[in-house]
Amino acid sequence: MQNILITGCSSGIGLQTALTLKENNYKVYASARKEKDVEMLRNLGFETFQIDVRNKKDITNALKTIIKNDLKLDAIFNNAGFGQPGAVEDLSVDVLKKQFDTNFFGLHEVTLQAMSLFRKQGFGKIIQHSSVLGIISLKYRGAYNASKYAIEGITDTLRQEVLGSNIFISTINTGPVTSKFRENALKKFNKNIDIENSYFSEIYKKELKARLETTEDKAPFNLPESSVANVVLKIMKTQKPKPRYYVTKATYILGFLKRVLSTSLMDKLLNKI
Template sequence: MQNILITGCSTGIGLQTAITLRDNGYKVYPTARDEKDVESLKALGFEYARKLDVTIKEDITLAIHHIMQRDEKLDAVFNNAGYGQPGAVEDVSVDTLKEQFETNVFGLHEVTLQAMRIFREQGYGKIIQHSSVLGIISLKFRGAYNASKYAIEGLADTMRQEVLGTDIYISTINTGPVTSKFRENALKKFNANIDIDDSPFTEVYKKELKVRLENDKDNTPFNLPATSVAEIVFEIMKANKPKPRYYVTKATHILGFFKRILSTSLLDRLLNRI
């Protein structure tokens, strides 16, 4: 039976992926940052759920040690944990940007490093990096998140070359709009880290950005349920040689196409309207 470690399973994509893989016969080790979410996972029947905050190296080490003690192998890792920090680039402090990277990039990288040590020793393994359509194109007021996802792209693109010719595979998922608590969590970070009243964008924040983040209804075009990503992870797990990249949602396909064919100036004007 193949096993997999998944980060960020409290809700949304991580949780749905854990359920989908478990229901299809995989041994799932789901993790969450908060203990209460770990208990919720156990209540759903995930007996191997455990606490893992990707910004804490010891948590990662213990989680992987836990798997190796039980199974003496690790087949795959899905680096799903992450969040979005809204706000114009000039309103994002260095400390806030560091915090964004601690989870989305450095935490992901530490999980990857520890998994790779095992994969190199056993001679196989799959790393699934959860990027975004915003790792392909950039949208205004999402600069910190854009930058973190572009960083993931750079690391994954490089690693694919470095494992070429082995049975270790690096796959990147570029997810577009998907139903989750992403917006709710982004609102918390926006309120906590952005000085709305001391910004060139005060009016835009109050009349547009904050209103959108506070809206319970997701009217984003091409929005899909979390199962859309879970099915891709399932496809990767089944594949002997998974693809290096998977697009999820029409938005990702469309914007990825525009990135390839349009000039930078024209693409900027198009994206600025989104």
């Protein structure tokens, strides 16, 4: 039986992916940052770990347990992450570091430790959860954009460095998908952005907060969490998975336009989204 470690399974895409793989007879080690979420996963029948990807020891302990139990690790899905909204000029260095600590450095620590195991056993799959915002950038999402662009750069490099081995690196570029992403982003926005004293104060109040507070999925081409879960399932079933998978029509369209339009035209188009 193939096994996989998934980070960020408290809700949304991570939880749905864990459920989908479990239903398809994969052994899923589902992890979450908070104890209450770990308990929820345990009650759903998962073997689970409490992993804060910012904590190296959490990752090490989980991987040691997996190897002790199964003598191997087939795959990891680096899914843990969050979005920090706000205009670039309103992002302090500390806030930007916090975004990168989870989305990029945490992902990289999981990747490093998994790669060590994969090199020893001679096989493995690393699935990196990027975004359409790792391909194009949208205003007021600078911290998240930057973290996803960083994932793209380091993953593209790693993929070249494992070429010819039996280790496969796949990037998933997800577009608008139903999840608790906006709900969590709103908390970060209210906590870390000085809304009242910002140049963008009125825009924040009239547009951005309203978008984050809505419970409706009005984004064009929005898909359910299962759209990503099914891609991860496909990767697990594939002996030699592709290096990149787009999820939602929005990702395909924007990825194509990024390649064919001038930077100026692309900026004008994206500014309307």
